[in-house]
Amino acid sequence: MLQGLHHPIESTFGSQTSQDTFSQTDPYLQLHQIHKTFGRFTALSNINLEVRRGEFVCLLGPSGCGKTTLLRIIAGLEEPDRGHIWQAGQDITALPPSQRDFGIVFQSYALFPNLTAAQNIAYGLVNAGIPKAKREERVAQLLALVGLSEFGAKYPAQLSGGQQQRIALARALALSPGLLLLDEPLSALDAQVRANLRGEIVQLQKRLGVTTVMVTHDQLEALTMADRIVVMDRGSIVQVGTPIEIYQQPQTPFVARFIGVMNFLPGVLESSEQARCQDYRLQVSNPKAIPVGSLVTLAIRPEDIRVGACASVNTLEAAVLRFEFLGAVYRLWLRVGDGLELLLDLSVQEARQAQIQRDRPLLIQLPPEHIHLFETQP
Amino acid sequence: MTSVSRDRSLGSLGLAVSQASVTRKPTREDWLQRGLILLVALWLLVSVVLPLGQILSRSLVNSNGEWVGLANYRTYFTTPGLAISMRNTLWVSFTSTLISVGLGFGYSYALTRTCMPLKGLMRLLVMLPLYLPSLAQAIGLIYLFGNQGLVSTGLFGLLPEWRIGLYGPTGIILGESLYCLPQAVLILSTALLLADARLYEASLALRTPPWRTFCTVTLPGIRFGLVSAIFVCFTLVFTDFGVPKVVGGNYNVLATDIYKQVIGQQNLVMGATISVLMLVPTVIAFVVDRLVQQRQVALVGSRVVPYRPRPNPWLDWAAFGFCGLVAGAILAVLGALVVASLVRVWPYQLTLSLRHYNLNAAPGGGYPAYWNSLRMSAYTAIFGTVVVFVSAYLVEKSRQWPKLRSLIYFASTLPVALPGLVLGLAYIFFFNTPSWGGIPNPFHGLYSSMSLLVICNIVHFYTVSFLTASTALKQLDPEFEAVGSCLGVPFYRTFWRVTTPLCLPAILQIGTFFFVQAMVTVSAVIFLYPPNLRLASVAVVNMDDAGNIASAAAMSTLIVLTSLGIQLLYWAATTRLRRWSQAWKER
Numbered sequence: 001m002l003q004g005l006h007h008p009i010e011s012t013f014g015s016q017t018s019q020d021t022f023s024q025t026d027p028y029l030q031l032h033q034i035h036k037t038f039g040r041f042t043a044l045s046n047i048n049l050e051v052r053r054g055e056f057v058c059l060l061g062p063s064g065c066g067k068t069t070l071l072r073i074i075a076g077l078e079e080p081d082r083g084h085i086w087q088a089g090q091d092i093t094a095l096p097p098s099q100r101d102f103g104i105v106f107q108s109y110a111l112f113p114n115l116t117a118a119q120n121i122a123y124g125l126v127n128a129g130i131p132k133a134k135r136e137e138r139v140a141q142l143l144a145l146v147g148l149s150e151f152g153a154k155y156p157a158q159l160s161g162g163q164q165q166r167i168a169l170a171r172a173l174a175l176s177p178g179l180l181l182l183d184e185p186l187s188a189l190d191a192q193v194r195a196n197l198r199g200e201i202v203q204l205q206k207r208l209g210v211t212t213v214m215v216t217h218d219q220l221e222a223l224t225m226a227d228r229i230v231v232m233d234r235g236s237i238v239q240v241g242t243p244i245e246i247y248q249q250p251q252t253p254f255v256a257r258f259i260g261v262m263n264f265l266p267g268v269l270e271s272s273e274q275a276r277c278q279d280y281r282l283q284v285s286n287p288k289a290i291p292v293g294s295l296v297t298l299a300i301r302p303e304d305i306r307v308g309a310c311a312s313v314n315t316l317e318a319a320v321l322r323f324e325f326l327g328a329v330y331r332l333w334l335r336v337g338d339g340l341e342l343l344l345d346l347s348v349q350e351a352r353q354a355q356i357q358r359d360r361p362l363l364i365q366l367p368p369e370h371i372h373l374f375e376t377q378p
Numbered sequence: 379m380t381s382v383s384r385d386r387s388l389g390s391l392g393l394a395v396s397q398a399s400v401t402r403k404p405t406r407e408d409w410l411q412r413g414l415i416l417l418v419a420l421w422l423l424v425s426v427v428l429p430l431g432q433i434l435s436r437s438l439v440n441s442n443g444e445w446v447g448l449a450n451y452r453t454y455f456t457t458p459g460l461a462i463s464m465r466n467t468l469w470v471s472f473t474s475t476l477i478s479v480g481l482g483f484g485y486s487y488a489l490t491r492t493c494m495p496l497k498g499l500m501r502l503l504v505m506l507p508l509y510l511p512s513l514a515q516a517i518g519l520i521y522l523f524g525n526q527g528l529v530s531t532g533l534f535g536l537l538p539e540w541r542i543g544l545y546g547p548t549g550i551i552l553g554e555s556l557y558c559l560p561q562a563v564l565i566l567s568t569a570l571l572l573a574d575a576r577l578y579e580a581s582l583a584l585r586t587p588p589w590r591t592f593c594t595v596t597l598p599g600i601r602f603g604l605v606s607a608i609f610v611c612f613t614l615v616f617t618d619f620g621v622p623k624v625v626g627g628n629y630n631v632l633a634t635d636i637y638k639q640v641i642g643q644q645n646l647v648m649g650a651t652i653s654v655l656m657l658v659p660t661v662i663a664f665v666v667d668r669l670v671q672q673r674q675v676a677l678v679g680s681r682v683v684p685y686r687p688r689p690n691p692w693l694d695w696a697a698f699g700f701c702g703l704v705a706g707a708i709l710a711v712l713g714a715l716v717v718a719s720l721v722r723v724w725p726y727q728l729t730l731s732l733r734h735y736n737l738n739a740a741p742g743g744g745y746p747a748y749w750n751s752l753r754m755s756a757y758t759a760i761f762g763t764v765v766v767f768v769s770a771y772l773v774e775k776s777r778q779w780p781k782l783r784s785l786i787y788f789a790s791t792l793p794v795a796l797p798g799l800v801l802g803l804a805y806i807f808f809f810n811t812p813s814w815g816g817i818p819n820p821f822h823g824l825y826s827s828m829s830l831l832v833i834c835n836i837v838h839f840y841t842v843s844f845l846t847a848s849t850a851l852k853q854l855d856p857e858f859e860a861v862g863s864c865l866g867v868p869f870y871r872t873f874w875r876v877t878t879p880l881c882l883p884a885i886l887q888i889g890t891f892f893f894v895q896a897m898v899t900v901s902a903v904i905f906l907y908p909p910n911l912r913l914a915s916v917a918v919v920n921m922d923d924a925g926n927i928a929s930a931a932a933m934s935t936l937i938v939l940t941s942l943g944i945q946l947l948y949w950a951a952t953t954r955l956r957r958w959s960q961a962w963k964e965r
Contacts, residue, residue, distance in 0.1 A: 077860050077863075079401075094403060096405050097864045098864070106855075112875075114959070123862075123865055124864075126867075127866055127867045127868075
């Protein structure tokens with residue numbers, strides 16, 4: 001772990017694991033059937049996950065879904081009841097945190113308030129037995145890496161939230177870990193700072209190539225930062241995929257609802273390609289081959305609904321109940337027939353063309369390729 | 379890192395592996411923490427649980443050690459003299475509680491809800507009784523209301539005489555009310571400070587008259603504090619020994635009964651029996667207080683807008699007058715004590731003299747006793763703080779053995795329910811027994827030693843200190859320990875480098891508290907001090923017993939000066955500490 005300090009900082013990460021049985025193509029981190037309960041509460045059940053070397057993975061889910069518990073299990077701060085964890089080919093399940101190879105940034109940063117920024121960064125280096133000169137060099141490197149070279153002598157309370165966050169990141173990276181764990185690292189910051197740091201963290205991660213697992217409940221954060229998103233709900237993994245897959249092909253209504261905005265229409269599958277919602281027959285695609293006759297939920301994103309009199313399938317007449325101006329888009333509340341309600345997002349230009357007015361009928365089309373079909377659970 | 383099993387092939391992990399439960403082997407650090415937790419548990423077992431068990435069991439046997447069931451209690455309640463003191467104790471406890479909580483409420487209200495002048499000074503003055511033994515309070519009263527008192531004789535004949543019949547319930551109630559006042563003010567002003575200003579603004583916006591606001595907002599807001607104050611004061615009076623000893627006259631209460639049974643008649647069995655009776659209200663108070671504390675946590679919201687009083691000349695000056703009177707009474711008692719120690723012969727020769735400070739000539743041990751007390755207080759402060767802080771750290775921050783740690787937490791809150799006399803007697807029973815049925819008592823050697831006095835003091839004031847430390851530790855980011863262990867830093871290093879510096883204000887506060895309390899306490903040590911280790915506060919009792927009240931006043935004055943001096947040192951230290959730590963607290 002230490003010889004990495006001699007090399008340029010970019011090459012130090014993850015380089016210390018030269019297990020000869022471990023090939024570069026194997027997953028770097030592997031979780032196998034992780035199970036965790038707190039008393040009667042099941043925090044995690046049957047979690048299987050593989051993370052590739054250099055990948056940025058986000059654990060995304062509502063609060064209480066178990067994502068932080070999972071991160072703490074990876075760190076060794078919690079012990080799973082069952083299951084195994086491999087990192088770089090080694091079973092680390094039974095190792096205490098101090099013997100694992102990772103750096104972590106906590107939601108609160110947990111910077112030691114009585115130590116300066118530089119002392120905080122050096123905290124783990126001192127213990128690794130690195131001589132003072134090397135230590136100082138390393139701290140200077142890390143301060144430069146996070147763009148805070150001038151701030152080494154400041155105490156955490158004298159730094160802004162964003163600066164504290166970056167010092168915490170530098171402290172987590174100080175020992176050149178093979179794995180970086182981030183627990184909601186941006187949630188304590190202002191919206192503006194958060195947006196800036198999102199980009200910075202991803203750039204840094206790509207530059208260092210350090211495998212990263214981040215926990216967040218913010219879908220925007222996950223969509224913009226992650227290579228792959230792991231959506232979790234009530235202790236289980238619901239879907240794993242790239243941000244585009246997760247957004248465009250949600251596997252369950254939960255994922256569809258949790259990420260982005262989605263319209264849901266209850267209906268019945270009448271034939272393999274057609275569903276009935278109230279009095280309307282809509283063409284759908286049925287890749288999952290849901291049996292005909294099943295109760296289904298049709299889902300479509302507000303921006304996927306088309307406006308205007310096109311003569312193709314799934315065209316409906318809707319009444320505009322109300323609309324909101326959101327800056328780049330208008331959001332319309334529509335009613336179709338007696339009880340079907342839909343949200344529709346229109347760009348300002350489209351809205352102008354369509355001459356949106358309240359109580360004026362509007363022709364909309366639900367393109368079959370954008371309709372997601374879910375079997376309704378009884 | 380440990381070596382990797384070579385035959386690891388991800389495809390063949392199989393279910394066989396996943397079904398096995400994974401238990402982490404404890405590391406050396408884990409074992410170190412476990413060892414420390416065991417030590418703390420052992421300490422509490424020996425210093426709290428076993429002695430307490432002794433006192434309970436001794437009340438059920440006769441003086442020959444034969445089981446007699448509840449016979450001792452029957453004897454107690456059928457002996458007319460003894461049963462009456464139960465009634466007496468209840469009566470003075472109720473009355474004193476009523477007075478001190480009433481006065482304390484007014485005083486706290488003035489401190490927190492008005493804009494009266496000289497608030498800081500008033501806050502200081504009302505705390506003065508904390509710095510002297512309760513019996514010094516009573517000696518001050520003697521110089522005001524006793525036979526030769528300043529008030530009784532009408533300023534030595536200048537005014538008509540005014541004799542209130544000090545010796546008996548009147549004196550006890552007066553003394554105890556003053557003695558409990560600081561506790562009541564501390565609890566009630568904290569409760570009053572927690573008020574949410576928005577509730578008052580809402581009440582005002584709804585055009586509620588002030589008296590209704592008081593009944594519907596103020597009182598409900600402090601009801602837990604009020605309950606707590608009532609129980610704390612009641613327990614203090616119920617168990618206090620100093621005041622009734624000095625001004626009780628022939629009016630017997632439980633505390634003086636225990637003393638007479640143990641010291642006067644050597645009847646340890648009856649002493650144990652009365653002790654258990656004395657435990658009844660303190661245990662009730664303990665249980666109620668814990669319930670109240672749990673409720674209170676739920677009540678205090680996260681974002682409370684603090685209430686800021688607005689000037690209101692009538693109310694402010696009325697409050698000032700009230701606080702002036704109360705503080706004046708406290709100052710008068712303390713002043714009488716100090717002045718009496720400095721005059722040649724009260725009340726006949728009122729010239730100043732230091733002759734009463736020739737304490738070596740008086741009974742009770744003189745200056746050596748004072749030095750013993752200083753040493754004992756210093757040891758109590760040092761060792762008490764270390765023990766309390768380390769055990770609070772283990773309870774709050776360790777993750778080993780959760781069940782044992784919650785037991786330790788419970789045992790640490792227990793001593794608050796043990797009156798000093800009961801604790802002292804329990805220690806006699808436990809530490810003075812050479813062996814139990816052939817099993818030698820390994821702690822017997824501590825008996826009659828300075829160590830036992832220090833241990834007794836630490837335990838007597840354990841709970842408040844423990845809760846102070848535990849509160850300070852709870853305020854630290856819970857991830858500090860996690861950061862340390864993730865960076866491969868041993869826990870004791872993070873403890874020394876981060877936790878301790880951050881808790882330094884609380885640590886100093888605990889040390890000061892231990893020192894002052896050990897200096898002024900009588901009840902916990904009066905059964906335990908050996909003849910070669912006399913103590914200042916006990917000397918006051920002995921001087922008073924011998925009729926040498928002026929010397930008792932002089933010794934009391936020394937005690938007050940010492941504890942106030944330590945408190946001043948504490949303030950100076952915290953001021954410097956604040957300046958030093960400003961860098962990391964300031965934005």
